[in-house]
């Protein structure tokens with residue numbers, strides 16, 4: 284290493300100031316090591332987009348007192364799951380638990396990520412915004428630093444937390460090109476509404492929030508879901524759809540979003556609002572089967588870069604924060620042993636395997652492939668039929684119920700053969716047993 288390189292050397296470099304990177308960096312700084320957190324955006328969060336919900340458990344692991352000063356929009360008091368029909372009706376299941384009101388909250392990423400980095404800087408992290416990492420420097424098979432537009436920087440360990448596209452993990456050959464079936468495109472609009480209107484429409488009290496997941500409707504059986512989350516004075520409406528489905532059906536995501544917004548369930552909630560933001564981002568949804576190698580000599584990969592997302596439960600930021608924390612802890616242990624090779628960094632994977640992150644990803648590893656194959660049924664046909672059933676159940680029109688239910692059953696069996704129904708039932712049972720196993 285040249286003299287100049289030595290001057291630019293720290294203990295750990297973390298690339299990407301999203302939830303994974305900031306958690307890794309703050310963990311390393313708390314262990315007394317010199318750490319630089321490099322971010323291409325003008326500030327942390329400036330490039331980041333998501334639906335809106337962060338889980339308090341993970342946030343507390345990194346910032347135990349976050350509730351006192353973090354930019355929280357609303358704590359999620361109401362979780363709703365809404366089955367949209369292909370017409371205008373909808374069936375809703377809502378869950379509210381006053382005992383558990385603070386287990387998740389809605390936050391705006393530009394505010395939350397920036398606040399997280401401010402805390403990290405207070406604890407000794409050196410933050411380098413507006414710095415694009417072009418490449419990793421690899422010497423004798425070990426990652427020893429990064430190249431940026433400004434200068435090259437060196438470190439004993441580099442933690443790669445550069446998000447879903449992770450060019451750096453690809454450069455190391457740890458990640459393959461993403462298959463369209465393993466990635467979902469998310470699009471979102473933020474619609475401004477007065478605070479009181481939001482509380483009235485969503486039946487919330489001050490500071491309470493709603494997280495609503497939308498199944499069926501315009502997705503026409505594609506592998507996709509919609510969502511509505513309440514901020515203080517705006518509502519986020521969005522959706523995520525498999526890139527493969529968008530490609531095959533030649534659909535544009537914003538057209539789908541317009542259709543979703545025009546469904547009466549959604550349109551009533553956002554009526555009169557003013558569009559203030561539109562954004563799009565990819566979500567890695569391949570789960571355990573698409574996960575790359577998580578470490579190599581001198582480097583570890585955390586968060587979306589490592590494809591750590593549980594799409595069934597809408598968990599991404601918490602996986603990012605906890606995986607970042609484990610990468611940080613592993614780096615500290617590597618310093619204790621003065622060993623920065625894979626022999627030492629394999630501890631990172633062990634920590635993930637012993638935690639809910641890889642345990643859950645292993646539990647759900649077959650869920651997405653199964654649901655994708657049968658998405659026309661599970662995410663299209665059945666939601667519509669459930670709505671039809673409730674339409675019959677809740678309306679009177681002078682017709683005897685028996686006749687109406689017979690017609691319903693006849694239609695149900697005409698559109699789905701017995702073998703398809705059997706196969707869907709079998710898939711559902713297999714998924715339930717796979718999860719419980």
Ligand SMILES: Cc1cc2nc3c(=O)[nH]c(=O)nc-3n(C[C@H](O)[C@H](O)[C@H](O)COP(=O)(O)OP(=O)(O)OC[C@H]3O[C@@H](n4cnc5c(N)ncnc54)[C@H](O)[C@@H]3O)c2cc1C
Nearest residue numbers: 299301302303323333334335336416446469586587599600
């Ligand atoms: C539409 C949508 C809805 C979602 N909803 C939710 C939700 O409600 N709840 C939830 O928990 N999760 C949700 N997620 C997932 C969640 O956003 C991600 O899992 C999480 O942000 C991953 O964090 P991360 O730190 O790994 O990556 P990111 O948040 O993507 O951060 C990566 C950072 O690296 C920086 N970077 C990238 N390349 C470079 C480079 N070469 N040099 C320097 N910096 C670089 C980026 O600018 C960025 O700041 C959603 C995602 C989407 C797209």
